Amino acid sequence: MTTINLDHISSNPLLPEVKSAMIEAIYADYANPSSQHTPGETAAAVLQKAREQVMALIDAKNPKEVVFTSSGTESNNHAIKGVALAHLEKGKHIITTNIEHNSVIRSLKRLQPQGFQVTSVSVDESGRVDPQEIAAAIRKDTILVSVMHSNNETGTIQPIQEIGEITKEKKIIFHCDAVDSVGVVPVDVQQLNVDLLSFASNPFYGPTGVGGLYIRRGTRVFPLLDGGVQEGNKRAGTENLIGIIGMGVAAEAAARDMETRMAHLTGLKEKFLRELPDYVSECIINTNPEFSLPHLVSVSPRYIEGESVMLMLDDENISVSTRSACATGSLRASHVLLSIGLNHADAQGTLVIAFGIDNTEKDVDTFLTELQKTVTTLRDISPLYQKMHGKA
Amino acid sequence: MMYSKTVMDHFRNPRNVGVIENANGVGEVGNPLCGDIMTIYLDIQDDVIKDIKFQTFGCGSAIAVSSMLTELAKGKTVEEASQITNKDVAEALEGLPKNKLHCSNLGADALQVALKDYKARKEGKELPESERVEPHEHKDKDECYCPYCDIEIQEGATFCEACHSNLEEEH
Numbered sequence: 001m002t003t004i005n006l007d008h009i010s011s012n013p014l015l016p017e018v019k020s021a022m023i024e025a026i027y028a029d030y031a032n033p034s035s036q037h038t039p040g041e042t043a044a045a046v047l048q049k050a051r052e053q054v055m056a057l058i059d060a061k062n063p064k065e066v067v068f069t070s071s072g073t074e075s076n077n078h079a080i081k082g083v084a085l086a087h088l089e090k091g092k093h094i095i096t097t098n099i100e101h102n103s104v105i106r107s108l109k110r111l112q113p114q115g116f117q118v119t120s121v122s123v124d125e126s127g128r129v130d131p132q133e134i135a136a137a138i139r140k141d142t143i144l145v146s147v148m149h150s151n152n153e154t155g156t157i158q159p160i161q162e163i164g165e166i167t168k169e170k171k172i173i174f175h176c177d178a179v180d181s182v183g184v185v186p187v188d189v190q191q192l193n194v195d196l197l198s199f200a201s202n203p204f205y206g207p208t209g210v211g212g213l214y215i216r217r218g219t220r221v222f223p224l225l226d227g228g229v230q231e232g233n234k235r236a237g238t239e240n241l242i243g244i245i246g247m248g249v250a251a252e253a254a255a256r257d258m259e260t261r262m263a264h265l266t267g268l269k270e271k272f273l274r275e276l277p278d279y280v281s282e283c284i285i286n287t288n289p290e291f292s293l294p295h296l297v298s299v300s301p302r303y304i305e306g307e308s309v310m311l312m313l314d315d316e317n318i319s320v321s322t323r324s325a326c327a328t329g330s331l332r333a334s335h336v337l338l339s340i341g342l343n344h345a346d347a348q349g350t351l352v353i354a355f356g357i358d359n360t361e362k363d364v365d366t367f368l369t370e371l372q373k374t375v376t377t378l379r380d381i382s383p384l385y386q387k388m389h390g391k392a
Numbered sequence: 393m394m395y396s397k398t399v400m401d402h403f404r405n406p407r408n409v410g411v412i413e414n415a416n417g418v419g420e421v422g423n424p425l426c427g428d429i430m431t432i433y434l435d436i437q438d439d440v441i442k443d444i445k446f447q448t449f450g451c452g453s454a455i456a457v458s459s460m461l462t463e464l465a466k467g468k469t470v471e472e473a474s475q476i477t478n479k480d481v482a483e484a485l486e487g488l489p490k491n492k493l494h495c496s497n498l499g500a501d502a503l504q505v506a507l508k509d510y511k512a513r514k515e516g517k518e519l520p521e522s523e524r525v526e527p528h529e530h531k532d533k534d535e536c537y538c539p540y541c542d543i544e545i546q547e548g549a550t551f552c553e554a555c556h557s558n559l560e561e562e563h
Contacts, residue, residue: 303449304449305428305449305450305451305454306451307451307452308403308450308451308452308455311400311403311452312404315404324451345449380409381406381409381446381447381448381449381455382447382448382449383420383429383430383431383447383448383449384429384449385449386411386447
């Protein structure tokens with residue numbers, strides 16, 4: 001029996017054309033792109049091609065503005081710590097939101113013992129931040145604003161362009177963690193007014209272990225890794241050329257197929273949301289109906305816990321992700337879900353459904369049927385459900 | 393898979409699920425921190441646990457713990473059952489992941505509360521709601537593990553020396 005993968009937010013399979021390009025790259029035995037001999041120049045040309053493919057995806061204008069990294073996490077660390085260290089003279093205040101990825105939150109925490117102050121702006125029930133609240137938090141010593149493009153737990157998309165207009169006017173550096181958006185929805189660094197933008201290859205069906213950081217020309221950022229002069233002196237270490245080639249091909253495919261992919265994914269998501277109430281009652285939908293990723297739905301079937309749902313669906317060969325603290329290894333409920341106003345029990349029951357380009361409408365039907373069985377089984381056991389429905 | 397075969401067996405086929413109407417002992421343990429809640433119902437006849445049922449809101453291990461606890465307690469005298477500890481349940485399940493010991497392994501606690509309720513009722517008074525529900529507040533002697541690296545840490549620690557994680561928000 002084949003697995004129905006509804007966890008495309010955790011990982012994605014490689015596109016066939018990405019696989020071919022990477023296998024070809026392995027056999028090509030490329031030299032070091034920094035070497036000045038002919039094989040080195042050949043490798044440098046291949047690297048340049050991949051960089052142009054990535055530039056086109058985000059509308060970067062200059063090859064020097066795109067730095068390849070090892071992951072979205074590295075890009076976020078680089079942007080935040082790099083800006084902070086490069087602007088010590090100017091100030092030590094940074095603005096962010098309550099729902100950022102841990103690679104942003106913990107980078108900021110790492111800076112606090114060195115005297116940095118962080119203002120974390122809250123979001124509304126649909127997970128959106130009000131740009132005016134960002135504006136209100138700006139101080140004389142603010143050096144950086146960091147807001148994610150879309151959230152990996154709720155799928156909600158933030159008003160980045162509006163925030164960018166504010167930071168541009170105030171001349172404050174603006175970093176956007178767009179890891180779950182780039183290659184999935186249109187992301188244009190010119191239109192968004194961002195100075196730094198983090199992204200990764202896997203969300204658009206490229207390899208894991210490759211990411212990128214857009215750094216607008218003129219933005220001072222210290223490297224996270226010191227060493228050689230690779231990546232325009234911004235990120236030392238010999239480039240992961242095979243991975244980068246895969247990312248380039250995936251970026252080109254994402255730009256080419258974005259409209260059809262989005263239409264397909266939105267169709268699956270809308271079908272799921274439309275039919276869910278016929279299968280499972282009392283679900284909270286945590287995804288903004290208007291501003292959200294086309295493939296992601298966060299749903300909390302009430303009175304049950306997410307890890308149990310995930311394990312039972314796994315027995316039926318369906319993969320989903322859960323934000324239950326028990327399954328994520330932390331002892332706390334998700335900070336994102338608590339921030340949008342869920343109580344602990346509902347946060348513990350939250351599932352993240354992320355459709356992929358290979359999913360079909362039949363997958364949605366199968367999922368809904370199995371979800372109904374699973375939720376019914378677990379609610380029969382649940383003291384919370386029994387209390388609410390007077391059976392205990 | 394992080395769970396033993398026995399845990400998965402009890403999770404997939406939980407024993408003794410449900411409510412006993414007219415139970416003569418009821419106990420509930422709730423853990424607001426990570427959300428696991430267990431209710432145990434006892435039917436005690438002639439000082440022996442004739443029937444036991446449970447309801448649980450929680451993760452895979454919480455359900456398996458509840459199920460195993462009922463298996464261990466069924467048929468035991470009140471005195472024997474009062475000796476059952478959370479550790480016994482974890483051992484019968486062939487072990488639980490360390491970070492689950494802390495939050496999900498509450499079955500024996502719920503059983504002890506239910507036994508207390510039974511004894512109170514025997515003396516003609518029902519245990520007040522406040523005593524029938526044990527909130528699972530952490531005690532000093534509780535073993536506690538870093539959620540990030542799984543190493544044993546002191547309850548209430550705000551920093552994990554082993555992996556340098558900030559734990560301020562975990563408590």
